Amino acid sequence: MGINDKKYKERLLLVVMTTIFLTILIFITFSSRVLAQTRDNELEKELNLFKDVLVFVQKNFVDEEKTDVKKLIRGAMKGLLEALDDPYSTYLTKEEVSDLEETTTGKFGGVGLYIFKVEKGIEVSQPIEGTPAFKVGIMAGDIIIAVEDESTLELSLYEVVKKLKGTPGTPVKITVLRGESNVFDVKITRALIENPTVKKDMIPGNIGYLKILEFSPLTIKRVKEAIEYFKENKYSSLIIDLRNNPGGLLPSTIDVADLFFPPGKVIVSTKYRNPFDDNIHKAKDNAIVPQDIPIVVLIDKYTASASEILTGALKDTERAYVIGETSYGKGSVQQIHYVEDAVIKLSVAKYYTPDNISIHGIGIKPDKSVEEEKLSEEEEKSLEELIDNKRIDKFVEQNAKIDEKKTKEFINKLQEDGVIVKERYIRKMIKNAVNRKNNEYPIYDLDYDIAIKEAVSYIKDQQENAGSK
Numbered sequence: 484m485g486i487n488d489k490k491y492k493e494r495l496l497l498v499v500m501t502t503i504f505l506t507i508l509i510f511i512t513f514s515s516r517v518l519a520q521t522r523d524n525e526l527e528k529e530l531n532l533f534k535d536v537l538v539f540v541q542k543n544f545v546d547e548e549k550t551d552v553k554k555l556i557r558g559a560m561k562g563l564l565e566a567l568d569d570p571y572s573t574y575l576t577k578e579e580v581s582d583l584e585e586t587t588t589g590k591f592g593g594v595g596l597y598i599f600k601v602e603k604g605i606e607v608s609q610p611i612e613g614t615p616a617f618k619v620g621i622m623a624g625d626i627i628i629a630v631e632d633e634s635t636l637e638l639s640l641y642e643v644v645k646k647l648k649g650t651p652g653t654p655v656k657i658t659v660l661r662g663e664s665n666v667f668d669v670k671i672t673r674a675l676i677e678n679p680t681v682k683k684d685m686i687p688g689n690i691g692y693l694k695i696l697e698f699s700p701l702t703i704k705r706v707k708e709a710i711e712y713f714k715e716n717k718y719s720s721l722i723i724d725l726r727n728n729p730g731g732l733l734p735s736t737i738d739v740a741d742l743f744f745p746p747g748k749v750i751v752s753t754k755y756r757n758p759f760d761d762n763i764h765k766a767k768d769n770a771i772v773p774q775d776i777p778i779v780v781l782i783d784k785y786t787a788s789a790s791e792i793l794t795g796a797l798k799d800t801e802r803a804y805v806i807g808e809t810s811y812g813k814g815s816v817q818q819i820h821y822v823e824d825a826v827i828k829l830s831v832a833k834y835y836t837p838d839n840i841s842i843h844g845i846g847i848k849p850d851k852s853v854e855e856e857k858l859s860e861e862e863e864k865s866l867e868e869l870i871d872n873k874r875i876d877k878f879v880e881q882n883a884k885i886d887e888k889k890t891k892e893f894i895n896k897l898q899e900d901g902v903i904v905k906e907r908y909i910r911k912m913i914k915n916a917v918n919r920k921n922n923e924y925p926i927y928d929l930d931y932d933i934a935i936k937e938a939v940s941y942i943k944d945q946q947e948n949a950g951s952k
Contacts, residue, residue, distance in 0.1 A: 498529070533559070553626070557825065564827065570600060571817055575826045579641040593648040594655065594671045596621065599727050599787075603660065604628040604635040605643050606877075607694075608785040609727035612924040615671045620870070620919075622784060623727055628666070629658035651675045666868035681705035683712055684926035686935075690942060691718035692927050695739070698731030703738040712740065712772055720777045720942045721873075723892070724927075724933065726807065730788025733816065733834075740796045741769040749837040750796045751818055752807040756831070777945055778803035779938040782849060787811035794847050794876065795836030804941060805849040807934050814843030851941075853934045858904075863915075865903045879916040907931065 516899040537559075541550045561574040595614020598605050610617040627635055630646045638646075647655060680702045682694040686866050691713035695702065713721065730736075740750045744766035752763040772778075780794050780803045797803035816832040820861050833841050858866060869875065878893050879885065894909055902909075911931040918924055926937055 486516050488606070494867070507591040515739040545674065560822070560827070561823070564829070567830075569815075569830050571813070572639075572829045573639070573685055573827075575641060575828060577824060577826060579645070591648055591676055592651040592653075592673050593676045594621075594673055597727065598627065598643065598648065599729065599939050600640045600642070601626065605638075605640065608729050608787075611696075613922070614676055617802065618919055619669055619671055621669065621671075622661070624661075626660040627657050628660050628859075631656055631734065632658070633700040649673050649811035662863045662867060665863075665871075667871065681709055683927050685713070685718070686722070686927065686939060688939065688943065689717055689719040690939060691716070691721045692724065692935075693721060694724040694926065695728055695793075697728060698735040698739070699737060700732065702731070702735045706739050707744065707771070720779075720798075720946070721772065722779045722938045722942075723782065723803070724935075725786045725794060725795075726781050726783045726934070727782040727785045727788070728790035729785065730790055730813065733789060733792070736792045737764050738769075740768050741794050743772050743797065743802055744770055744800065745774065746770075748800060751792045751837070752835045752839070753832045754835060760832070777942055779941060780805045781934050781938060782807040782810045782847065783934075784808050784811060784846075785942070787845075791842055791847055792834060792836075795840070795842065798847065798850070799837040799840070804849070804851075806851050806853050806938050806941065807849045808852065808854050809848050810842070810846040812842055812846035814841050814842050815932075851937065853937045855933065856905075860907070864899075864905055866908070869897070869902055869904060869909075869912075873900050875912050875916050879920055885913065885917060 487780055491662050537552070537555060539557065542550065544550050556573075564572050564574050584887065593614075594616040595608055595610045595611040596616045597611070598607055600606075601757075603626045607616075607621060607623055607625045608620045609623050609629065625641065629635060630638075630643060633646075635643055649655065651674050652672065654672050655666055658666065658668050660666050678697070678699065680696055680699050682696070684692045693706065693707075693709050693713075711777050737750055737766040744750065746766055746768045748766040750764045750766055752761065754761050778797060780797055782790075782805060786794065786807075787810065791813065794803075794805060794810065798805050814833050814835075815830040816834055817828050820827040820829060833843050835841050836847075874897070882889055890910065890913060892914075894906055897904075897909065914928075914930065929936060929939070
């Protein structure tokens with residue numbers, strides 16, 4: 484074969500490949516245009532149908548005062564978002580957005596509850612310690628089925644929030660479902676609520692205890708202060724408690740995660756409908772927690788959203804050991820879109836842990852599962868009766884000082900009266916009632932918090948194993 488023949492074949496191959504590439508490109512471009520044209524035609528058809536219905540309603544609905552076009556369009560937008568069947572995509576008035584921002588970042592008159600919408604009504608993920616709701620005994624897992632005798636089934640989360648908030652000193656009545664069947668009314672007097680974001684303390688054994696309640700603009704500052712506090716107290720290990728943490732702001736979470744990783748470590752990635760919008764968030768050079776500090780993370784079924792991002796980053800990179808219950812599983816990202824006098828909050832992406840796992844609808848499984856023992860139906864009924872008759876509160880009120888002898892006598896009397904609640908639960912309830920009476924709220928509980936006890940045990944085992952090598 485001559486040199487000219489070889490060059491000819493190379494040119495021919497190049498022409499053929501170029502022709503094939505251009506054909507594919509033209510086909511893709513043409514297909515995309517046809518698809519876009521089809522979608523545009525379908526959209527125009529449906530919009531015309533909607534316009535016909537709107538005009539028909541406006542002209543013929545019996546109550547003319549209810550046919551204001553603006554009101555009808557706003558209702559249609561709300562219905563459009565509900566049709567997505569995504570609880571995180573919602574239509575909000577600017578007033579509702581303002582209420583939420585105030586609740587998240589500032590001070591407000593209210594009862595002191597973190598809540599979210601569920602099928603049965605409004606579930607409490609956590610009462611804020613020291614607030615009116617906490618003092619009257621509202622617990623995580625309680626379902627608010629009515630506010631001022633109005634059912635919460637048909638109310639949005641934002642409508643319930645608005646009803647619970649109000650001028651400090653004013654009362655609000657809520658109806659609570661606890662367990663499967665225990666329904667009771669509680670009157671709560673509103674107070675000025677300050678949203679805490681972080682709590683800290685030292686656990687014996689040089690263990691730093693960091694409880695993050697939510698991720699707000701102030702969280703990163705408070706976490707840094709806590710770590711400095713741990714350093715001053717010569718901490719050698721760390722427990723990060725994310726139980727009952729409903730989430731918060733993504734940037735705040737990334738800033739906090741940044742404190743635990745060397746530069747370049749993946750914290751979280753977000754994937755959008757358009758791949759060109761995808762983003763990978765990596766740690767910068769901001770770490771202040773030494774890499775040799777053992778970390779345990781505590782999670783439960785109320786650990787959601789931003790708190791799951793931090794958990795996933797620490798777990799996937801083997802930076803922390805996770806203890807507790809499988810988390811909530813809220814792994815989507817919302818974007819705010821302003822439309823005149825309203826706001827649309829739309830799920831636009833899903834986030835993925837460093838191992839490229841989407842936990843949306845699944846949650847994060849702990850390395851070790853630790854859950855409170857579930858009560859039998861008979862035990863739950865007995866517990867409900869014990870709460871209803873307020874025998875524990877009365878016992879605490881009647882005794883200025885409660886020692887072991889009085890406690891044991893009281894428990895024996897309850898058992899004689901047919902109370903079948905386990906002694907451990909009764910003792911824990913007595914301790915909580917004493918704390919409420921004295922207005923004292925310990926940061927952690929080594930007596931009855933089984934997840935913290937398991938975390939401390941794990942840390943001690945790790946230290947002993949390291950020392951024996």
